[in-house]
Amino acid sequence: DAGVIQSPRHEVTEMGQEVTLRCKPISGHDYLFWYRQTMMRGLELLIYFNNNVPIDDSGMPEDRFSAKMPNASFSTLKIQPSEPRDSAVYFCASSRGRSQHFGDGTRLSIL
Amino acid sequence: SQQGEEDPQALSIQEGENATMNCSYKTSINNLQWYRQNSGRGLVHLILIRSNEREKHSGRLRVTLDTSKKSSSLLITASRAADTASYFCATDENYGQNFVFGPGTRLSVLP
DSSP: OOOOEEEOSEEEEOTTOOEEEEEEOOTTOOEEEEEEEETTTEEEEEEEEETTEEEEOTTOOSTTEEEEEEETTEEEEEESSOOGGGOEEEEEEEESSSSOEEOOOEEEEEO | OOOOEEEOSEEEEETTSOEEEEEEOOSOOSEEEEEEEOTTSOEEEEEEEETTOSEEEETTEEEEEETTTTEEEEEEOSOOGGGOEEEEEEEOGGGOSSOEEOOOEEEEEEO
């Protein structure tokens, strides 16, 4: 079975640009999570969905961040406008039970 | 806020030795999980232990849970160079659906 697929794997862009990160969860999983990982703050939960509905977005840092899940097989995390402090590795994870399956992340660098 | 806090932050051992990592948490939980992250990859679920369990084994992994002390330990026996990774504990803070990850322990197994 294919795991969680994230794209792109790497993204380098200039500040002020819009960034869109994509995630395809494992088929049949009903929960989807977006995380951000930095050396300073570790792994932070940004938002999670259940059956495509956002349940908790309290971790979204500010209005520049938005996430959508239009269907069970696709989710996006958008940053507009991007800032250098958004540089991090962004992970998507999905689950059906209690254990989460992570993608390999998108390494985002904002110059 | 950090729920799980791993200890030590970094650990370096020789191949064949045992590695023990500890996790402390603050609130009541239903489950505690341990994950491994290899460099440049996503987290991989290792083992889940429920609050009514005291010990669980999976291959060379042994996890203990002491809910009275709000702590857990992960023991890796007969370590191998391939065990080199960061290890994270995650707890369902206050019985929530999402899991909160600690800052992790970086394990280096030297050949």
